[in-house]
Amino acid sequence: MIYNAYSLKEAASRPERFVQGHRMCAGCGATVAVRAVMRALRPEDRAVVTVATSCLEVSSCNYPYTSWNDSFLHTAFENAAASASGVEAAYTALKKKGRLEETYKFIAFGGDGGTYDIGFQSLSGAMERGTDMVYVCYDNEAYMNTGIQRSSSTPAYADTTTSAVGSKSDGKPQYKKDLTKIMAAHHIPYVAQSTFIGNFKDLHQKAETAIYTEGPAFLNVLAPCPRGWRYSTADLMDICKLAVDTCVWPLFEVTDGEWVLNYEPKKKLPVTEYLKTQGRFKHLFENGNEHLLERVQDDVDRRWEELKNLCDMS
Amino acid sequence: MSRRDRMSGNEAVATAIRQIGPDVIAAFPITPSTEIPQYISSYKSDGLIDTEFVAVESEHSAMSACIGASAAGVRAMTATSSAGMALMYELLYVAASDRLPIVMAAVNRALTGPININADHSDSMGARDSGWIQLYSENAQEAYDNMLMAHRIAEHPDVLLPLMVCQDGFITSHAVENIVIEDDELVKSFVGEYRPEKYLLNPRESLGVGPYSVSAFYMEIKRQQFEAMSKARAVVAAVSAEFSALTGREYGMLEKYRMDDADLAVLLMSSSAGTGKDAVDRLREKGVKAGLVKLRVFRPFPEDDLVEALKDVKALGIMDKSDGFSGCGGPLGAETRSALYGRADGVKTVNYVYGLGGRDARVEDFEALFEELGRLRDGESLPRCRHHGMRE
Known part of the structure; x- marks a missing residue:
């Protein structure tokens, strides 16, 4: 790990790589995730960024403009990882032939739709092949770009436009896929889960480790969406903190097979503290739905214990 | 000196690829084109080429990786057939609109269903509106020759379009025929080096490839593809004439x-x-x-x-x-x-x-x-x- 002394002031003073002019919403987590990850690049290093079709893509590289100071490639929805692996192969070829002196890093961004679902095969393949790249999932738990449809990352009972709450429906009937664990099961050098906490130390250090680890790395960043989750844009950081303090989204990393829990709340908050901040879970607080809240709490508790066991065993 | 040999269409195409020595090949096996990536892999294992061979998990990723590599600034190639090409269809359009001169060895095979592994043209005909140049080959010699001309056509500044060299599955790809193979050095000098003007890994200038393009710009981009395809006629003719002068084998439209x-x-x-x-x-x-x-x-x-x-x-x-x-x-x-x-x-x-x-x-x-x-x-x-x- 490359845990240099972290200073938000220093990180924030680095030249911006993702700049103004993009069309992302106020209060959007994706943009915050991108800036935080890109800040972890050493200023002297270059990057080629690959982005899956997503809000991020259609809003940040809109012909003839771009918000990316580094080279940028978009090809399609389901192949950001495969596209990046082609760029990385070209880099290796140019390096071998002595045609390129500069150091480049390869970073792919996808939403949960482009990562957990339609791009899952491409991601799995690129990681298994040992591509020297970082794949960053900005997980906002639904297909937000097309209008808030459920994904395999959408948590149970969330109200989305394809798991709509109604007299015969409590919202999404299935639980959320645990992609970070699946990526750890690829036995790649580095896998981590993070979000926006405090001074961004957790995300910054994980991004830095992911970028400067040789070989494939995967970073899963919970990145709330104000439209899909239905919260006031000013509440972004509070919601992320509650996701961590309720153990809905634990902060952990897996380095060469070693599982490390990066943060354990002093007092684990009930999951309702997190759910009540978001309109997508509003129906869970209606009379008669107490059993649904219990199920959510049970699921969070079970997964939290599983994770702690994995970390204790390491 | 050229030499007379006997080989299948697949081996002929693989030989052409070895002689060209592309920087990146990304491919996934599918009958009847499977032999081509197999030959490439063995050439690499035996030190005959220094190509980066990306053994992807699907044809969709093969074309995605080719787009990434080509956009990054190098020569990228693939080989496929039938359902494999169909799985690439979405990306074929992307490669063409990004103006990336990727070259594909297409071994024509029927598109399922019912499932069938033999030759017809339903795979590449399904891709006829994707913006790729398509050359069709009668036999192993033509498949080989078309492959030697492919990069010169695709990479020409007036063209900059991806190109597929098609041959019939099994009938051509697996039948062993007499063939003339050109000297490695002659091929290298005919094909030349690839030095794109704009590319992702250019330290002097960042590049955005594949932006979102709204209706105010989209149609101009499509018309540029039309113009490139129209100009490709003259480029095919010129490259073929140059090839004929070099080898004595005549090719036209x-x-x-x-x-x-x-x-x-x-x-x-x-x-x-x-x-x-x-x-x-x-x-x-x-x-x-x-x-x-x-x-x-x-x-x-x-x-x-x-x-x-x-x-x-x-x-x-x-x-x-x-x-x-x-x-x-x-x-x-x-x-x-x-x-x-x-x-x-x-x-x-x-x-x-x-x-x-x-x-x-x-x-x-x-x-x-x-x-x-x-x-x-x-x-x-x-x-x-x-x-x-x-x-x-």
Whole structure:
């Protein structure tokens, strides 16, 4: 790990790589995730960024403009990882032939739709092949770009436009896929889960480790969406903190097979503290739905214990 | 010095790829093109090439990786067939609109279903509107030669379009034939180095590839593709002429066989041309004025060359190795008739769908077809489209 002394002031003073002019919403987590990850690049290093079709893509590289100071490639929805692996192969070829002196890093961004679902095969393949790249999932738990449809990352009972709450429906009937664990099961050098906490130390250090680890790395960043989750844009950081303090989204990393829990709340908050901040879970607080809240709490508790066991065993 | 050898179409194409030495190859196995990545992998294992070989988990990722590599600034290639090409379709359009001169070895195979592994053109015909240049090869020699010319055409500054070199699955890809292989150094100097003007890994200038393009800009980008494809005609001709001067093997947009005084002719592509030429020879011995036109370049579609070649024919059989399911014939039939319309209206035509899923087209089949064309010439009314070589 490359845990240099972290200073938000220093990180924030680095030249911006993702700049103004993009069309992302106020209060959007994706943009915050991108800036935080890109800040972890050493200023002297270059990057080629690959982005899956997503809000991020259609809003940040809109012909003839771009918000990316580094080279940028978009090809399609389901192949950001495969596209990046082609760029990385070209880099290796140019390096071998002595045609390129500069150091480049390869970073792919996808939403949960482009990562957990339609791009899952491409991601799995690129990681298994040992591509020297970082794949960053900005997980906002639904297909937000097309209008808030459920994904395999959408948590149970969330109200989305394809798991709509109604007299015969409590919202999404299935639980959320645990992609970070699946990526750890690829036995790649580095896998981590993070979000926006405090001074961004957790995300910054994980991004830095992911970028400067040789070989494939995967970073899963919970990145709330104000439209899909239905919260006031000013509440972004509070919601992320509650996701961590309720153990809905634990902060952990897996380095060469070693599982490390990066943060354990002093007092684990009930999951309702997190759910009540978001309109997508509003129906869970209606009379008669107490059993649904219990199920959510049970699921969070079970997964939290599983994770702690994995970390204790390491 | 060139040398005479014996090899299959797949080995011929793999040999061309070895001689060209692309920077990146990303490919996934699918019958009947599987041998090509196998040869590449063994060349790499034996130190014969220093290509980066990306053994991807699907054809979708193969084309995605080729796009990434080509956009990054290097030569990228792949090989595929049938369902593999279909899985790439989305990315074929992306490669073309990003103006990336990726080269694909396409080994034509029927598109499922029912599942079938033998030759027809339904895979590459499904990609005919994707913006790729398409060259079709009659035999292993042509597949090899087309591959040697591919990068020169695709990478030409007036063109900058991806290109697929097609050959018929098994019939060409697996049959071992006599072939002339050019000297490695001659190939390298003919193909040359690739130095793109704009690329992702340019330390002096960042580049954005594949932006979101709204209606205010989209149509100009599409028209530029149209212009590039139109200009590709002259580039194909120039590169082919240069190749002919070097090797003595002649290539144009199409090949005319005994067409000088022909009043009956067939128009077709790829391996059936050899059988068709045999039938033409037999009929000529009997005094029938039969001829054959083999289309080499389907994209860009050589309208003017076709009109020139066919305008004096009285009855023409347009032979499609795929059924476009328009209910009125295949794609070669539709586009050829469109080319002739108003410019050679005297040519009577029947569009034959034949050879699907590897169905043999024998000399006798061609003879029967020419006999029918004779009746068409003589005034008999025939259906505008029919399937030829059926069991019944």
